[in-house]
Amino acid sequence: MSRSSSAERGSRPSRRRGRVPAALLIPAGLGLLFLVLPLAGLVIRAPWATLPGRLTEPGALTALRLSVQTATLATVLCLVLGVPLAWMLARVDFPGRRLVRALVTVPLVLPPVVGGVALLLVFGRRGLLGGWLDATFGITLPFTTAGVVLAESFVAMPFLVIAVEGALRAADHRFEEAAATLGASRWTTFTHVTLPLVSPGLAAGAVLCWARALGEFGATITFAGNYPGRTQTMPLAVYLALETDLESAIVLSLVLLVVSVGILVALRDRWMTSA
Template sequence: MSERRERTRQHGPEPAAGRVPLALVPAAVLAVAFLVLPLFGLLQRAPWTDLGPVLRAPAVSDALRLSLFTALASTALCVVLGLPLAWVLARAPFPGRRVVRALVTLPMVLPPVVGGAALLFALGRRSPVGGWLDDAFGLTLPFSTTGVVIAQTFVALPFLVITVEGGLRAGDRGLEEAAASLGAGRWTVLRRVTVPQVAPSLLAGAVLAWARALGEFGATITFAGSLQGRTQTMPLAVYQALQRDQGAAIVLSLVLVVVSLGVLVALRDRWAPAG
């Protein structure tokens, strides 16, 4: 108690728990304004009288349908590939693990256009892998809907991996060891203990991957092009509309904002602490 009184005498009373220092408030308000202001710009310039005709246009409905389908497909692929990869990175020490982790997270900092070009050179019809897929299975990835899913998965997978890896590292391994000591096999421990523990992180990673896939532009247009009804997702449709019809571009942007915000708000309590 004497030490606490001495600290109080020298430095003043300690701040109450949960109380935000007033010096941080202006910067926080400025940050929120910086993020929200562009949305108000869209709302202000939106051609509300033309909203119906623009949304009923075939190009818009095709782009929205394709975006939702490819984002869901790429998210599912991220889960299938990312969960085992995150487990290996978090739980299996091996030589070069830091290098592998750096390579896994590289698409997060790599310019999307560069990622699309890399995919084109690696999986194009003239590449060894792409040529083999085309000859053996008749599967052409560039400029196809499958190519869109591949491009979105390439840029979205790291978001799921690092989120799930963090959840695995923070999990209680004592529960897994207790289950194993009671006779549970590795797959049973994984299915009954590890996966339920990491489920919030998995859902958070899936939501982040879905949002990243939905907004993907650079890798998609480079690897898959912009073909209406086939590879033209909503971001690509916005880009093309900006060149000929600014009002349509604003409407398409608002649709993307509403869809993304709706999903994130609906799932927030499942992947982030309530506050």
């Protein structure tokens, strides 16, 4: 009886583990309140009576359409360039790998405006590559829609690389080794074995990348400007409306919030919960 009772006591979860210390509960609650209150204020202060009319204004629809298009193109560009980069960081042992990983994460901590200035110095007409692109191919990137995509890709790609690299490191290598043993080429193994293995991490990285690109402001306005219909994305439209019409700024901010949260929730239910 003593053994069984001790076993039962050992199998029961400790009640003390379920208690949250007040020293942690209070700041946790304040932290949650700090994050939720601004969003709640945005919803409460929204001009719901005039919301439909403001949403159908040509400027708002154009900015929203441009934001979705450029964020999607930026995500595609990040996938094309970022997935191979993440694979190299996760699977290839080369000198200076730690330095490369650190450089990849620099845009995460770099002020976006500084990133925009750096892009101008490289891709501007007098930049390191911009002058050559303009003289050779007639391609001008600053203050164009392509410049918006480039700016968004610069600030968003680290999110994708970090997520995919982590998924690659956690993936079971035995499946890839089995495919190689059966005669599959490296490319076939990568496309048919590796990518399906890391698909949850890849999807999560793509979602974060898209959301970051959608909300990008500093690098975009510095490198691409704020031209309606061409480079004015939703964050830039919010900034412009804030100076003249507060209610329009609230409406645009609310749309951006709803789109971002909706996309994140939908993709999380589909992919992230299976990780």
